[in-house]
Amino acid sequence: MSFDIENGYSPRTEEDILSDLVDSVNFNYKTSYTPETFVGTNLHKLYYPGMQLIMGVENGIGSIAAKVQDYISYINKTIAYPKSSPNGIMNEIKNKCNIGASVMPINNVDDRGKCYIACDVDKSAAGYDELKQNIINTIGECVSAGCAFNGTETGIFVGNNGQNFQIAYEIPTEVNMTVKIVATVSRNSKDFIPIENVVSNLYQEKFKAAYRLGFDFEPDAYLCKDDLPWASNISVTYQVNGAGDFTGNVYKAAYNQKIVLTSVSTDVIDE
Known part of the structure; x- marks a missing residue:
């Protein structure tokens, strides 16, 4: 067999x-x-x-x-992460509210007992008040009593014993990325070379599939040789919020930063 x-x-x-x-x-x-x-x-x-x-x-x-x-x-x-762990909280919010969330890792002694959570929500969307309360309830069910929360979106979670707990979370700050892709055509390739927009759209699709709120932006991680088999070299650089130099370094994001690709352009070089 x-x-x-x-x-x-x-x-x-x-x-x-x-x-x-x-x-x-x-x-x-x-x-x-x-x-x-x-x-x-x-x-x-x-x-x-x-x-x-x-x-x-x-x-x-x-x-x-x-x-x-x-x-x-x-x-x-x-098998699930403990609900009180960062991954457990994020999973619960995703499963119950269909919302991406990010929890700040606690690396500083002074931050013990504090809970920093960002939720990727649109405050202007219809039904936000109900969604907000669902998020508050979900966080309250996960996090131990006595934690101090940080954020502009606040609400009350009523525990099983009837006690009220003040819960808060943040709305992420958008970080706008202008991305430039340069793909050099290999002299060995006999493949069909797509137009630039096809490569740009592919990059955005791969980024969307891989990205999660709070993740670093890794410009070279979303396209590989298998995606562009006709290319001998692929270079990806980006500019932050429309200012400064273009760079190919990893952008180290905070837990409450949301990476948004505002523009993705491609230059195909056929030498």
Whole structure:
């Protein structure tokens, strides 16, 4: 039986087992059977019960393997970070409110007991008041009592004992990036070279798929050689908030900073 990462163990069909049996018989007995001429022979009748046994065993193994894969998948879905951890808080807000969130890591002794959370929300959107309370409730369910919160968006979470807790979170600050991509066409490439907009759009799609609130901006991480197989060199630089020099260094973002690609342009150089 075969195995691959995606499908697991795949039991052989009766035709596959018969073909393997015919190959073995021909090798050991110096015969030249085909599956069609082998069926009905005395050797086929002799080995037929064994073929059925093999099919049963392989189907059983395949079924067990599938159940194990399902169980592992189930366990992976149920395993969760503790709700009070930064990842646990972010996951709960995402799952319950469908909102991206970021929690500031506590690296300073003076910040112990404080909770800094940013939530990627639009205050002008319809239904924000209800969403805000849902976020407040979700944070309150995750964070231990006694924490001090920071942020402009405040509200009351009522605990199971009826006690009121003041909860707060921040609205992220946008950091606007102007991105320039320079792709040099390889002299060895025979591939079709796309127009510049295709490369720019691809970069934005890859960034959107990889980015999360509070993540650093890593300009070279969103396009690779596999994305542009015709390019011998790919250079990505950016400018912050429309000012200063363009750079290719990693932008180290704060937990409450949201990276926004305001412009992505591409220059394809065909030397």
